[in-house]
Amino acid sequence: GTDDEPGAQGQGGSGTPKPGGTLTIAQPAEANPAQALNQNIANQSWRRAVYDCLVDYDPERREVVEGLATSWETSADGRQVVLTLREGVSWHSGRPFGADDVEFTIDTAINSTPSFQLAWVFRNLQGIDMSGTTVTLDFSEPVTSIYDALSLMTVIDRESHDGFVDGTAHVGTGPFVWGSFAPGTGITLRRNDNYWRGGRPYLDGLEIRFITRSEALVSAVRSDQVDMGLNLLPLDRRTVEGDERFDVVAYNTYGAALYVGANVEVEPLNRKEIRQAIHYAIDRQRINDELYQGQGKVSAAPWSPTSSGYDEKWAQAYSRDLDKAKSLVAAAGPIGEVIVVEAGAAQSRAAEIVAFNLSEIGLETDIQILEPALITERFQSRSFAGLYLAFHGWNTLSPINVVYSAAPMRVENNLFRFASDEYAHLATELATADPAGAPAAIEALTELILDEAFCLDVVHTSNNVVSQQNVHGWSYNVWDEMLFADAWKS
Amino acid sequence: MLRYALRRIPTAVLTCVVASIGIFWLVQLLPGSPVAMVLGEQATPESVAALEAEAGLDRPFVVQYFDWIGGLLTGDLGVSYVSRLPIADLVGPAVGATLELALASLLVTVVVGLALGITGAVARRRPATVAYRLISAIGFGVPEYVVGVLLVFVFAVTLRTLPAGGRVPLLEDPGTGVQHLVLPAIALSVHSAIVVGRFLETALNQQMDEEYLDTARAKGASRRRVLWRHALPNALPSVVTVIGLRIGHLLGGVVVIETIFAWPGLGTVLVNAVSSRDYLLVQDLVLISVAVFIVVQVGSDLLHAALDPRVRLEA
Amino acid sequence: MSAVIETTEVAAHVPQNRSRIRSALRSPAGMLGAGVVIAISALGLLAPVLAAADPEAQQAGASLLGPSGDHVLGTDEIGRDIFARLLYGIRQNVIVVVLAVPLSKAIGMIIGLLSTMHPRIDTAVQRLLDVLIAFPNLILGACLAAFLGAGFETVVIVIVLIGIPMAARLTRTAVLTQREREYVLGARAVGASRLGVLFRHVLPNSLDALIVNFVLSAATAIFVEGGLSLLGFGIQPPNPSLGSMVDAGLPYMADQPFYALAPVAVITALVIGLNLFADALNRALRRG
Amino acid sequence: MKTETLLEVRGLRVEFPGSAGTVHAVRGIDLGVRAGERLAIVGESGSGKTVTARTLLRLLPATAAMTGQVLFKGRDVLAMGDSELRRYRGGDAAMVFQDSLAALNPVMRIGEQVAEAMRVHGVSKTAARSRAVDMLDLVGVPDPQRRVDEYPHQFSGGMRQRVVIAMALVNDPDVLICDEPTTALDVTVQAQILEVFARLNEQLGTAVVLITHNLGVVASLCERTVVMYGGRIAEMGDTEQLLTEPAHPYTAQLLRSVPRLGVESTRRMHAIPGQPPDPHHPPQGCPFAPRCALAEERCAVEAPDLTRRGHGHVAACWVTADRPHGWETVSADEIAVTARRPVSSAERPVLVVEDAEKTFLPRQGLLARRRQAGVRALDGVSLAIRPAETLGLVGESGCGKSTLGRAVLGLQDIDAGQVLVAGDDLRAARGRELRRLRRRAQIVFQDPYASLNPRHTVGALVAEPLKIHQIVPPDQIAARVDQLLELVGLNPGHAGRLPREFSGGQRQRIAIARALATEPDVVVLDEPVSALDVSLQAQVVNLLRDLQDRLGVAYLFIAHDIALVRYMSDRIAVMYLGQVVEQGDADEVCADPLHPYTASLLSAVPDPEPKARRERIILSGDVPSPANPPPGCRFHTRCPIGPMARPGREICVTTPPPLAEARPGRLTACHFATDVPGLTTSRENTDVRRG
Numbered sequence A: 001g002t003d004d005e006p007g008a009q010g011q012g013g014s015g016t017p018k019p020g021g022t023l024t025i026a027q028p029a030e031a032n033p034a035q036a037l038n039q040n041i042a043n044q045s046w047r048r049a050v051y052d053c054l055v056d057y058d059p060e061r062r063e064v065v066e067g068l069a070t071s072w073e074t075s076a077d078g079r080q081v082v083l084t085l086r087e088g089v090s091w092h093s094g095r096p097f098g099a100d101d102v103e104f105t106i107d108t109a110i111n112s113t114p115s116f117q118l119a120w121v122f123r124n125l126q127g128i129d130m131s132g133t134t135v136t137l138d139f140s141e142p143v144t145s146i147y148d149a150l151s152l153m154t155v156i157d158r159e160s161h162d163g164f165v166d167g168t169a170h171v172g173t174g175p176f177v178w179g180s181f182a183p184g185t186g187i188t189l190r191r192n193d194n195y196w197r198g199g200r201p202y203l204d205g206l207e208i209r210f211i212t213r214s215e216a217l218v219s220a221v222r223s224d225q226v227d228m229g230l231n232l233l234p235l236d237r238r239t240v241e242g243d244e245r246f247d248v249v250a251y252n253t254y255g256a257a258l259y260v261g262a263n264v265e266v267e268p269l270n271r272k273e274i275r276q277a278i279h280y281a282i283d284r285q286r287i288n289d290e291l292y293q294g295q296g297k298v299s300a301a302p303w304s305p306t307s308s309g310y311d312e313k314w315a316q317a318y319s320r321d322l323d324k325a326k327s328l329v330a331a332a333g334p335i336g337e338v339i340v341v342e343a344g345a346a347q348s349r350a351a352e353i354v355a356f357n358l359s360e361i362g363l364e365t366d367i368q369i370l371e372p373a374l375i376t377e378r379f380q381s382r383s384f385a386g387l388y389l390a391f392h393g394w395n396t397l398s399p400i401n402v403v404y405s406a407a408p409m410r411v412e413n414n415l416f417r418f419a420s421d422e423y424a425h426l427a428t429e430l431a432t433a434d435p436a437g438a439p440a441a442i443e444a445l446t447e448l449i450l451d452e453a454f455c456l457d458v459v460h461t462s463n464n465v466v467s468q469q470n471v472h473g474w475s476y477n478v479w480d481e482m483l484f485a486d487a488w489k490s
Numbered sequence B: 001m002l003r004y005a006l007r008r009i010p011t012a013v014l015t016c017v018v019a020s021i022g023i024f025w026l027v028q029l030l031p032g033s034p035v036a037m038v039l040g041e042q043a044t045p046e047s048v049a050a051l052e053a054e055a056g057l058d059r060p061f062v063v064q065y066f067d068w069i070g071g072l073l074t075g076d077l078g079v080s081y082v083s084r085l086p087i088a089d090l091v092g093p094a095v096g097a098t099l100e101l102a103l104a105s106l107l108v109t110v111v112v113g114l115a116l117g118i119t120g121a122v123a124r125r126r127p128a129t130v131a132y133r134l135i136s137a138i139g140f141g142v143p144e145y146v147v148g149v150l151l152v153f154v155f156a157v158t159l160r161t162l163p164a165g166g167r168v169p170l171l172e173d174p175g176t177g178v179q180h181l182v183l184p185a186i187a188l189s190v191h192s193a194i195v196v197g198r199f200l201e202t203a204l205n206q207q208m209d210e211e212y213l214d215t216a217r218a219k220g221a222s223r224r225r226v227l228w229r230h231a232l233p234n235a236l237p238s239v240v241t242v243i244g245l246r247i248g249h250l251l252g253g254v255v256v257i258e259t260i261f262a263w264p265g266l267g268t269v270l271v272n273a274v275s276s277r278d279y280l281l282v283q284d285l286v287l288i289s290v291a292v293f294i295v296v297q298v299g300s301d302l303l304h305a306a307l308d309p310r311v312r313l314e315a
Numbered sequence C: 001m002s003a004v005i006e007t008t009e010v011a012a013h014v015p016q017n018r019s020r021i022r023s024a025l026r027s028p029a030g031m032l033g034a035g036v037v038i039a040i041s042a043l044g045l046l047a048p049v050l051a052a053a054d055p056e057a058q059q060a061g062a063s064l065l066g067p068s069g070d071h072v073l074g075t076d077e078i079g080r081d082i083f084a085r086l087l088y089g090i091r092q093n094v095i096v097v098v099l100a101v102p103l104s105k106a107i108g109m110i111i112g113l114l115s116t117m118h119p120r121i122d123t124a125v126q127r128l129l130d131v132l133i134a135f136p137n138l139i140l141g142a143c144l145a146a147f148l149g150a151g152f153e154t155v156v157i158v159i160v161l162i163g164i165p166m167a168a169r170l171t172r173t174a175v176l177t178q179r180e181r182e183y184v185l186g187a188r189a190v191g192a193s194r195l196g197v198l199f200r201h202v203l204p205n206s207l208d209a210l211i212v213n214f215v216l217s218a219a220t221a222i223f224v225e226g227g228l229s230l231l232g233f234g235i236q237p238p239n240p241s242l243g244s245m246v247d248a249g250l251p252y253m254a255d256q257p258f259y260a261l262a263p264v265a266v267i268t269a270l271v272i273g274l275n276l277f278a279d280a281l282n283r284a285l286r287r288g
Numbered sequence D: 001m002k003t004e005t006l007l008e009v010r011g012l013r014v015e016f017p018g019s020a021g022t023v024h025a026v027r028g029i030d031l032g033v034r035a036g037e038r039l040a041i042v043g044e045s046g047s048g049k050t051v052t053a054r055t056l057l058r059l060l061p062a063t064a065a066m067t068g069q070v071l072f073k074g075r076d077v078l079a080m081g082d083s084e085l086r087r088y089r090g091g092d093a094a095m096v097f098q099d100s101l102a103a104l105n106p107v108m109r110i111g112e113q114v115a116e117a118m119r120v121h122g123v124s125k126t127a128a129r130s131r132a133v134d135m136l137d138l139v140g141v142p143d144p145q146r147r148v149d150e151y152p153h154q155f156s157g158g159m160r161q162r163v164v165i166a167m168a169l170v171n172d173p174d175v176l177i178c179d180e181p182t183t184a185l186d187v188t189v190q191a192q193i194l195e196v197f198a199r200l201n202e203q204l205g206t207a208v209v210l211i212t213h214n215l216g217v218v219a220s221l222c223e224r225t226v227v228m229y230g231g232r233i234a235e236m237g238d239t240e241q242l243l244t245e246p247a248h249p250y251t252a253q254l255l256r257s258v259p260r261l262g263v264e265s266t267r268r269m270h271a272i273p274g275q276p277p278d279p280h281h282p283p284q285g286c287p288f289a290p291r292c293a294l295a296e297e298r299c300a301v302e303a304p305d306l307t308r309r310g311h312g313h314v315a316a317c318w319v320t321a322d323r324p325h326g327w328e329t330v331s332a333d334e335i336a337v338t339a340r341r342p343v344s345s346a347e348r349p350v351l352v353v354e355d356a357e358k359t360f361l362p363r364q365g366l367l368a369r370r371r372q373a374g375v376r377a378l379d380g381v382s383l384a385i386r387p388a389e390t391l392g393l394v395g396e397s398g399c400g401k402s403t404l405g406r407a408v409l410g411l412q413d414i415d416a417g418q419v420l421v422a423g424d425d426l427r428a429a430r431g432r433e434l435r436r437l438r439r440r441a442q443i444v445f446q447d448p449y450a451s452l453n454p455r456h457t458v459g460a461l462v463a464e465p466l467k468i469h470q471i472v473p474p475d476q477i478a479a480r481v482d483q484l485l486e487l488v489g490l491n492p493g494h495a496g497r498l499p500r501e502f503s504g505g506q507r508q509r510i511a512i513a514r515a516l517a518t519e520p521d522v523v524v525l526d527e528p529v530s531a532l533d534v535s536l537q538a539q540v541v542n543l544l545r546d547l548q549d550r551l552g553v554a555y556l557f558i559a560h561d562i563a564l565v566r567y568m569s570d571r572i573a574v575m576y577l578g579q580v581v582e583q584g585d586a587d588e589v590c591a592d593p594l595h596p597y598t599a600s601l602l603s604a605v606p607d608p609e610p611k612a613r614r615e616r617i618i619l620s621g622d623v624p625s626p627a628n629p630p631p632g633c634r635f636h637t638r639c640p641i642g643p644m645a646r647p648g649r650e651i652c653v654t655t656p657p658p659l660a661e662a663r664p665g666r667l668t669a670c671h672f673a674t675d676v677p678g679l680t681t682s683r684e685n686t687d688v689r690r691g
């Protein structure tokens, strides 16, 4: 591999890679092979082991790098994107990879239910031209940020599409071949001997186990049953951090954002002052310190350091100011209602801190821990009873993707029923802005989001991975998905 | 004996049927659709309806019920609403894991329980009695999950002598398999073993006051013979019933212990199914556990009858 | 009159111990058991008085502190006083027990009584109870959590349901055996009505077994609450309960062992106490 | 002459320490058992018989503290090591327990249990089994080859007791200790078992120590008798001498209180006042002193030792030692009060039962295909009781006596027939009417421990019927309760106490007071004294008769003991398998039975008159199962004059005999009633005085 390939600066120290061996990985979530179209935490460990994307995005250098496409080009008017495909790539089934596979993938992204997360990018797609290894996408309007979508969208095999949809067959072009999936137990993947990157992968296979209880997961690592443990809780991370037998990696993507949304149609959250007061009252630093062991970054704005929207000053917005919060409450006029704070079980402690913070400025709260089913229902009907705490993973995206796709805060039909002409207008501005105008557009948009305070972030946390010291060369991408092509065990 | 079995089994089948109707009816009572969860955030009334139709949920209650039961009887557990995998595939691998754990704990329960019970009944005013009382009083009060957590803390985290969780199938690698099995099996059976022990002790002590033991002694039978040939065979039938009930309890306990020890068994599948509201899967799993419980009860009743001629012959 | 009566016998006046509970309390084990249970329950009920700290109050920067003068058992991960939460947790469990167990026993008793009305009803009721018994406790809990959602109500319903079959069976057996007892026949012979016999004679004498079962059910209730909490189907935050504290405290075993161990100790003590008391009661009742 | 002393007990004391104080069960006894002899130990409940017997095999619970010696052929049983003790037990000395059901291991085959007795003494399996079969045959278990493979619950009580005896004798022990081996059995079966003892004692020469409280059994079986009282030996000697010339006041009084067929039924029964001593606090003097009419000052101070009263006859009494003759009259005077015998009138009956039928159906399973046969507890029973009359009801266990008693009160539904209380149909009555009728008939049950609600005070128990029937205004209830308690001889001051604070006899009085509270016309007495010792039994029986005199109440008196029934009753009805087989004047029926069953019952009663050894009619076999009664005459399977004994009497097998008047006032259900008197002529020594 060359230097510009992702994962070149892999984790776990350096040395001369040694082929062979199976890497055993424990993850707390049960994988969900039927939901492989989109990135999600359950499939983080294996999706990119089986599938490749057209391009990748290097978070360090903030630039697009090669994937199945070796070059990419956007026309001057922004309405045409030309991709040159890598040659000599074949599917795990042995069929050669070609331009029609790209067409099929994009079709699927647009049309499937549930749809591809960033499908909006293709809303103006007019046609796909294929000639040899070149694919040309024609749009009716200029596109920006298509590379977010291209680096997230795995290229899928049309022949095995039915299996892809129900999760029974996964045929990709990636370094590992789908082996077996045992619900409740794990996944096994074996080496793709015909991987297009010669000599890769080093490993003979991956074995992924689901260990849902975090204590059990940590002790599986500590008792050497597994080589790696994924998605450690911050606390569990601390218990292995001090142990020199292990390497601990905290992703620098800070790809999981805890947010607080407020249904703007509910009293008293329909008053902007109250929403602002709430965010001034929330002790973000404390939440970070106590719940995430200080490993996250506090931020009210929804941009993580890897996002093009990131700016330090926004991260500092709404730093805790009880006086200001109180005066805002006072200015908002009398409040009769108790504010309902809703959250899923995993966010219950955060909800408790938020509720406590609100009590400090004289707001009464009622915590409701929502069942998954109820959350789904709330999502569907966009009917949160008041505040809602949850995680989103949109913060590493380009801002434009957030305002068009992220359910909590997209311009249309967001979860918290916030809508304004100005918001829509600023979003369009950003969508059509040229690279030079983009920063200003982002700034305006961010200011509005912060001011309206209908959905702001609290902490951006990073994914923690622990591994035995003999694990080297693995890496992760901007979407927090793991890359094992260069991984090896010593 | 056969007549006894013939009388006992229809009742058991009836119980299973009533339980299945109950479970099925509960799901029907639910507000909303069981498939809504699957579609998640992007559900629309149309997509829900489509998926319901696909899953056959739009048919009349009775048809659905018989379809479900008919499927179960032919070994077709249906397809999970959530993962869209055949439930048999989800449940299949877990059955072995749970069976392994359950049998191991049953073994511990029976062996330790009988040993404790006999010690308790035989030991008098010796350190053994004191130790026995202490173990039984404390062990009786400690829930299995507490035992589980403490075992992990001591053996896996602090001493690092045994793995904290996960499973290596016993048949694949007996050595490692046993290491993985020890802690969960112990955690799961401590309480049951003590219950069985206490019960046996009481039953034995009751027998000890019975006159037929005096008869045996009057014949010149040794103390050992009195215990093993007379008291124990009489105490055992009722203990068999208790062990049967403990197996039922064990089915419940398995759920927590599997969660704590990351044991990929039915309990784990059940907990996941509940969290993801995979109703059909929950329905199947609960009915399976109920059926297993009932089969165990019938088994223990039959064994009881086999051990006790009064029941066997009077039926 | 007295001429025809030869007897002058006067029985030794046995001390009156009408209350079997009192006589159970006389045994050391019973006393210890009841003492532990009462002391712990009192701690819970007096939580508002005893807890120096507000169980909900969070102290910034005081996450996972060890025991100290300020915090007897230290603090939890968001700076709340564990001791205060423990007391309120006990209170929560006491509430669960006090709500669920009597309800469960009352329903069980009514069902048991119904069963004794007619053999047909009996058969039907027994089969239904068989079904209920066939659900292992935690599986019943999980099943109901799937259908009703996790939380306080579910915990209470599960405990109520779990307790019904035993209470019903005990009531049924007791009533059936008591009904055949000669003193009941005697009461009928002197003309007492069906209900009169039931309430004046049968029920009071049937209660014995039920009392023991009541105490044991309280232990089971605590047991089950913990199990459901560990599976995530228990009482939901922010309310502390013993089980949810164990669940929450488990990850912090290394840093703040009291977080999980204190509720574990209380659960254990309560269950042992209840069992000891039940044992003593049982013995006292058998002595009669 | 058998003189070799096999077992010798020296200075034996047994105590049971307990939380409520130490029980002094046996307080220093000396006795010897000679080879081959039949020795009886008698005494009332709690006198220490069982404890003594068990000590002979060292079979007491570990808590027992034993002092003294039990020498078997010179070896001290109490000091034996484990293996020696095991060889002794079952090998040299064996034991038969009272309750044969409890004494057999319910889950072990009969044959194995008998064989085990030999196996533990080293006999091989096959040898043990074949000897077990022989032994079962010897004790009279029919078809032993087949029955060795059955379980105890498949045997009847009498057969089980034979098994226990076989098991005890299988190693040919020198001494057999039997603790009330016949108490739980019907008289007819008791007679069979006693016969077995006598036969085996003669055939095998085994010494038998027989513990009993039945003096009749003693008289019919044993050569020597030990009388125990309060943990001590009161008197010991040759049975005949002891029973005819008792040297201890207790023995004398005991003998008098036993109901006998020959006793004048117009006299009050003799009752020993008071109750046995409290084993927690045994008196320091003579234990019988508090109840003894002869007691002097020194009796309460110092316990008398056994002193010689004749050849091999000893007794422990200060008074009779000083006054060997003439002391009996003192007590005899005391009991000379005669009671008026109520005269039966031709009045309208207060209670009529006509053709009562009751079948108990077994509980039907959910899917039972065919109906199983029910137990025919009552099969066309008719009888009538006139005011102030006592009708006695006797019959073997399970023949339907209690069922009838309960049916009379409406406590037991019957399937067919009529019950008329004071002329009104009880079965048709509902509501108020039923309550009114209920008031007219009351019941006293057998078990004084089970028949009173343990949670209610005596006052509340007696007041309950008063309240229900509003017999007296509420403000007078307390006064009426006091009156009733006084009526039955209880201290009204004890109304606030609970039943458990009273002795069995006292409780039975409470039950009687309660039954009388409604001022009934008829009281059903369902074995009211069976659970009581003879001495207390007499007290209650006297009370019942006094109350009848005073109140004019009629009784339906149910009992096993035909002698007692005769004493209590004006008329007797004899039941067999749900049917009345004979009915008539009490004395006439006993003197001159007209049904072979009655005759057998009467002849089976062991009489404590040593000279009354008479030819017995020993019925073979057990009562057939009431679920499957024999066809024709139900008694034909056991009848001494039926087809089993006299071939050709096929009518008994095919046709049920009707209950018909054989003589004026005498009903019998027998095809050959005329043959019956011939059966009983051999009872030459039984002197039945007619009233």
Ligand SMILES: Nc1ncnc2c1ncn2[C@@H]1O[C@H](COP(=O)(O)OP(=O)(O)OP(=O)(O)O)[C@@H](O)[C@H]1O
Binding pocket: D016, D018, D023, D024, D025, D043, D044, D045, D046, D047, D048, D049, D050, D051, D052, D061, D213, D279
């Ligand atoms: N195991 C024991 N523990 C305490 N007390 C006992 C025990 N066995 C017997 N006793 C007491 O010893 C005394 C004598 O009892 P024992 O059984 O010998 O009387 P018994 O003459 O056989 O009476 P019965 O005719 O009722 O059988 C009684 O007061 C009894 O309560």
Ligand SMILES: Nc1ncnc2c1ncn2[C@@H]1O[C@H](COP(=O)(O)OP(=O)(O)OP(=O)(O)O)[C@@H](O)[C@H]1O
Binding pocket: D360, D361, D375, D376, D377, D395, D396, D397, D398, D399, D400, D401, D402, D403, D404, D626
């Ligand atoms: N409630 C019942 N259910 C079934 N069978 C019964 C019931 N009560 C009595 N029997 C049966 O009916 C028959 C007659 O019983 P009952 O009690 O009237 O006899 P008994 O003459 O009073 O006997 P005992 O002398 O033993 O008291 C017996 O075979 C008995 O087993």
Ligand SMILES: [Mg+2]
Binding pocket: D049, D050, D051, D179
């Ligand atoms: Mg006795």
Ligand SMILES: [Mg+2]
Binding pocket: D401, D402, D403
């Ligand atoms: Mg009877």
